[in-house]
Structures are given as structure tokens and as C-alpha cells.
Amino acid sequence: MARVLQCQLFDTDLGPIFLAWEENRLAHLQYGAGASDLLGTVDGVDCEIVATGSLEMREARQQITKFASGQAVSLAGIPLDMRGRTEFQTQVLIECRKVNWGSVLSYGELAGRIGKPRAARAVGSVMRSNRHPLIVPCHRVIAANGRLGGYSAHEGVSTKAMLLSREGVCHYAKTMGLG
Numbered sequence: 001m002a003r004v005l006q007c008q009l010f011d012t013d014l015g016p017i018f019l020a021w022e023e024n025r026l027a028h029l030q031y032g033a034g035a036s037d038l039l040g041t042v043d044g045v046d047c048e049i050v051a052t053g054s055l056e057m058r059e060a061r062q063q064i065t066k067f068a069s070g071q072a073v074s075l076a077g078i079p080l081d082m083r084g085r086t087e088f089q090t091q092v093l094i095e096c097r098k099v100n101w102g103s104v105l106s107y108g109e110l111a112g113r114i115g116k117p118r119a120a121r122a123v124g125s126v127m128r129s130n131r132h133p134l135i136v137p138c139h140r141v142i143a144a145n146g147r148l149g150g151y152s153a154h155e156g157v158s159t160k161a162m163l164l165s166r167e168g169v170c171h172y173a174k175t176m177g178l179g
Contacts, residue, residue, distance in 0.1 A: 003022065004046050004048050005021060005047050005048065006020070006022070006053050006054070008053060008061065010061060010065070012064065012065050012069070013068045014031050015031060017029065017031045017068065018030045018031070019061065019064075021054065021056070022081055024079060025056075025079045026060060026078055026079065026081060026132060028132070029132050029134060029135060030133075031133065031134065031154075032153060063075055063078065064078075064135075068134075072101045074101075075135045076097055076098075078135050080093070080132055080135065088116070088122065089129075092111075092114060092122075092127075093132070093136050096110060096127070096136050096137060099137055099140040102167040103140060104164065104169060105141060106120070106142055106143060106144045107121070107143065108120040111123045120144070124149065124150070127150075130152070133153055138151070139160045139163040139164060140167075148161060
């Protein structure tokens with residue numbers, strides 16, 4: 001039997017958000033430009049478009065919509081599909097989920113939290129391949145020098161600065177000319 005993901009595309013204050021679920025776990029999230037491009041397949045797996053989906057999917061959509069509107073909600077309860085991740089990648093993603101709204105830490109600090117203080121670059125690589133942005137708040141991870149570092153979402157670091165600004169970390173938006 002072929003794998004099929006239950007998928008939804010919905011509008012939020014951050015633009016369109018695409019969710020793909022498998023076995024009541026979030027397999028993939030994309031927001032902004034390109035979200036609607038995923039309606040057919042995700043990583044070669046067919047998508048079944050659903051209006052409501054499972055209870056977990058409906059609750060996640062509600063929480064994500066609140067988050068996108070600027071409400072300080074926790075997305076930590078949304079179950080994630082971590083299949084295909086190494087133990088190191090899983091540790092990084094789990095620890096990143098613990099970074100609270102309005103807080104930032106460096107790639108090196110995140111590496112230190114998982115007991116690998118010299119793995120800052122490897123942490124950055126995990127952040128670049130994050131299939132669950134917003135849920136795993138990689139926008140809250142910055143460079144050691146206090147700069148934003150990178151961000152793989154549409155419009156890159158300006159999107160990262162905007163998300164941090166919405167969480168009250170405003171100085172990045174000012175340096176990017178966003179506020």
C-alpha cells in the first residue's frame with residue numbers, strides 16, 4: 001500500500017500554510033511563497049487534500065493560526081514525524097522546540113544544550129533542513145555574534161527578523177529596515 005499524506009492548505013496572517021500529516025503526526029509544514037506548490041506531493045509522497053482531518057490536525061491548525069496572528073501560543077504539543085532523522089538531528093530539533101516565544105539562542109548554545117558544544121555548524125545544517133518551521137522554531141536560533149545567521153524560508157533572514165519582531169525581539173527588524 002502506497003503512503004499517502006493528509007494535507008491542508010490554509011491562509012493565515014503569515015500567508016498560506018501547508019500542512020502534511022501521516023499517522024497523526026506532522027510530516028511537513030511550509031508557509032509563505034511556495035506553500036501551495038506542495039499540494040500534489042511532498043518528498044515524492046502523494047497528498048490527499050482533506051477539509052478537516054484528524055483531531056490532532058485540527059488542533060494544530062488552530063494553534064498555528066493563532067501563532068501566525070501574533071499570539072504567544074506554544075506549539076510544543078504538536079506531534080512531529082521525525083522518521084528519517086539521525087539521533088543527532090532529532091536531539092537538535094527536540095531541543096530547539098524548547099526555545100520559548102520571544103527568546104533567542106545561538107547555534108553554539110543549542111549545540112551545548114545537547115552535549116555537543118563544538119557542533120554549531122552541524123546544528124545550522126539541521127536548522128536548514130527543518131521540515132517543521134514555526135513548530136521547531138529555528139527562527140529563534142541566531143549566530144554567536146548576535147546576527148541573524150541564515151533562514152531557509154521565503155525571503156530568508158528578513159522573514160526571520162519579522163518573526164522575531166512579532167515575538168518582541170524588535171532590534172533585528174530595525175537592522176533589516178523592517179520596522
